[in-house]
Amino acid sequence: AEIYGIDRWGHEILSVLPNGDAGLIDVLNRDATPVSIPSILQDLRVRGITTPVLLRVNSFLQSSLVELNEGFKAAIRDYDYQGDYRGVFPVKVNQQAEVVRRIVETGGQYHYGLEVGSKPELLIALAQNLSREALLICNGVKDEEFIRLAIMSRKMGFNTIIVLESPKELDHVFKVAKDLNEKPALGVRIKLTHQIKGYWATSSGDRSSFGITVDNVVDVVDRLKAEGMEDCLVLQHSHLGSQIPDINDVRRTVNEACRFYTELKSLGLPLQYLDLGGGLGIDYTGEKQANENSINYGLAEYCEAIVETVKYAMDDAGVAHPNIVTESGRGVVALSSMLLFDILDVTLYDSKVEPEVREDDHHLIRDLLGITSYLSSKRLQESVNDAIYYRDEIRAYFRRGNLNIRAMARAESVFRYLVSKFKQYAAEIEIPPQLEEQLDGFADIYHGNFSLFQSLPDVWAIDQLHPVMPVQRLNEVPERRAVLSDITCDSDGKVDKFVLADGVSNTLPVHEITDEEDYYIGVFFVGAYQETLGDLHNLFGDTNVVTISLKENGDFDLLHEVEGDTIAEVLNAVEYEASACLAAFRQRADEAVSQKEMTISERRELIAAYKDSLAGYTYFES
Numbered sequence: 001a002e003i004y005g006i007d008r009w010g011h012e013i014l015s016v017l018p019n020g021d022a023g024l025i026d027v028l029n030r031d032a033t034p035v036s037i038p039s040i041l042q043d044l045r046v047r048g049i050t051t052p053v054l055l056r057v058n059s060f061l062q063s064s065l066v067e068l069n070e071g072f073k074a075a076i077r078d079y080d081y082q083g084d085y086r087g088v089f090p091v092k093v094n095q096q097a098e099v100v101r102r103i104v105e106t107g108g109q110y111h112y113g114l115e116v117g118s119k120p121e122l123l124i125a126l127a128q129n130l131s132r133e134a135l136l137i138c139n140g141v142k143d144e145e146f147i148r149l150a151i152m153s154r155k156m157g158f159n160t161i162i163v164l165e166s167p168k169e170l171d172h173v174f175k176v177a178k179d180l181n182e183k184p185a186l187g188v189r190i191k192l193t194h195q196i197k198g199y200w201a202t203s204s205g206d207r208s209s210f211g212i213t214v215d216n217v218v219d220v221v222d223r224l225k226a227e228g229m230e231d232c233l234v235l236q237h238s239h240l241g242s243q244i245p246d247i248n249d250v251r252r253t254v255n256e257a258c259r260f261y262t263e264l265k266s267l268g269l270p271l272q273y274l275d276l277g278g279g280l281g282i283d284y285t286g287e288k289q290a291n292e293n294s295i296n297y298g299l300a301e302y303c304e305a306i307v308e309t310v311k312y313a314m315d316d317a318g319v320a321h322p323n324i325v326t327e328s329g330r331g332v333v334a335l336s337s338m339l340l341f342d343i344l345d346v347t348l349y350d351s352k353v354e355p356e357v358r359e360d361d362h363h364l365i366r367d368l369l370g371i372t373s374y375l376s377s378k379r380l381q382e383s384v385n386d387a388i389y390y391r392d393e394i395r396a397y398f399r400r401g402n403l404n405i406r407a408m409a410r411a412e413s414v415f416r417y418l419v420s421k422f423k424q425y426a427a428e429i430e431i432p433p434q435l436e437e438q439l440d441g442f443a444d445i446y447h448g449n450f451s452l453f454q455s456l457p458d459v460w461a462i463d464q465l466h467p468v469m470p471v472q473r474l475n476e477v478p479e480r481r482a483v484l485s486d487i488t489c490d491s492d493g494k495v496d497k498f499v500l501a502d503g504v505s506n507t508l509p510v511h512e513i514t515d516e517e518d519y520y521i522g523v524f525f526v527g528a529y530q531e532t533l534g535d536l537h538n539l540f541g542d543t544n545v546v547t548i549s550l551k552e553n554g555d556f557d558l559l560h561e562v563e564g565d566t567i568a569e570v571l572n573a574v575e576y577e578a579s580a581c582l583a584a585f586r587q588r589a590d591e592a593v594s595q596k597e598m599t600i601s602e603r604r605e606l607i608a609a610y611k612d613s614l615a616g617y618t619y620f621e622s
């Protein structure tokens with residue numbers, strides 16, 4: 001199990017049970033027996049919930065939220081900070097009803113609110129049980145209807161704040177406020193100039209898409225004053241970025257945000273809230289370093305860095321400490337769920353079957369086989385070079401018509417035998433990275449029952465790393481190395497970068513699979529962004545989703561279940577009506593019957609199969 005590096009990247013929520021199963025640790029009760037992931041899958045299967053399944057663990061969700069709020073509480077106390085912390089969850093990071101509901105429920109004790117970036121998200125937020133103390137922050141491009149709803153919602157006890165993303169939105173605000181004769185609570189989103197590093201660098205800095213540049217901010221303030229509405233401006237929003245790798249970038253950007261805040265205060269504005277947006281990162285690799293997939297800070301350090309920076313900046317300027325708002329999405333939900341899928345099939349690249357020497361072989365095939373006479377650890381690289389050379393020559397001969405298909409097939413099986421020998425020697429010695437890469441190119445392919453495009457879009461789009469690991473047999477040495485291919489017919493649909501104990505690898509150590517036992521793989525920390533960014537490539541729909549709570553005795557309770565999309569549903573999403581498809585199919589079957597190409601009972605069977613498929617899961621069903 002050590003090879004996977006769970007101790008490094010596991011965030012202390014995963015363990016290995018004595019029987020080799022991956023176990024889930026109840027972070028809210030660390031003395032409880034960890035719950036075996038394979039046994040959860042078995043139980044779900046009995047209930048009719050099959051893989052792929054997105055498994056969400058309630059205590060993981062709760063604990064991230066509690067840690068964030070407690071982190072700010074502790075920092076506020078330690079630095080004798082005079083303002084409060086009022087976090088909000090950005091709905092776009094995981095809009096699933098179950099997630100939002102549980103966040104609002106757990107966050108209630110902290111007056112934790114919601115952030116919305118669109119009208120549909122606003123409607124979600126307005127249907128939640130948010131207290132008056134919790135904020136409802138409205139970002140994003142807003143039309144008049146959006147603004148009307150936001151202003152009116154304050155009458156119902158929502159603490160809704162409209163954050164101006166552009167000076168143009170002011171026109172709508174003035175008009176609606178006059179129509180309703182209501183004063184809104186407003187924020188202004190200011191573009192910071194400091195750019196953070198990492199995958200989301202462009203979401204920060206003055207070339208980022210959202211926010212108002214400094215010249216326009218002054219204009220907005222003047223227009224508010226002219227309308228007698230400057231007392232409405234209670235919040236300054238400055239999004240720091242997303243997945244910020246370096247804590248000092250957090251400090252620098254917060255500092256810049258504070259400069260704007262103190263300047264705006266000096267213009268006589270009644271600001272009370274400093275909203276620093278998102279940015280709290282997740283250490284996906286456990287490296288604890290500032291890079292795209294890791295961060296060089298912990299949660300407590302993040303909270304302290306913000307509170308300390310704001311306090312010093314405010315004290316220097318003689319400005320009262322604002323209430324600090326953050327819009328952490330990833331940091332709150334990323335750890336809470338994992339994608340679990342079964343391996344459907346395996347393409348083994350190498351072969352242990354030793355080919356016999358044949359006198360009538362083509363001389364190139366004899367050369368290829370001859371490599372076995374000098375192959376040794378010392379001459380491994382040379383042997384690999386030779387094998388690739390002879391194999392490519394043989395392929396070229398075949399393409400030109402100088403070798404037949406049987407000879408070509410024999411050459412390929414000799415090559416695969418050599419590959420198994422190469423891997424055997426490589427496992428015993430230290431090999432240079434280039435040779436390792438060459439051998440990785442001969443890794444097995446494990447075909448998984450999932451769609452990368454639906455369930456792990458950031459892995460496909462930006463090479464985001466998520467820890468990936470088999471969830472059983474972790475007490476057995478994994479003897480094979482594989483890349484994972486998904487169920488879509490797309491060569492991009494594969495995972496070939498893995499977080500292991502000794503760094504990032506192009507192959508995943510896996511076990512040889514047997515026909516008797518299912519073999520499951522887990523992809524961890526997929527709670528943020530992945531669920532709703534996913535698309536319907538090849539019309540693979542949403543997976544089954546279950547939320548569980550872990551029990552003290554190593555068992556679990558099923559809290560919530562959402563069945564994955566049926567084929568009829570995904571067809572509907574691309575404008576096919578299932579009933580029309582069925583009617584067309586039925587008509588064609590009727591024609592076949594009348595032409596005597598099919599019997600009536602065959603027709604019945606075929607139509608039943610079509611109907612079953614329409615109502616069934618889009619993924620492989622065993």
Ligand code: PLP
Nearest residue numbers: 090242243278279327328329330
């Ligand atoms: N707030 C705003 C305005 C954002 O644009 C984002 C994401 O980019 C977030 C909050 C959430 O950021 P994160 O998931 O890094 O916490």
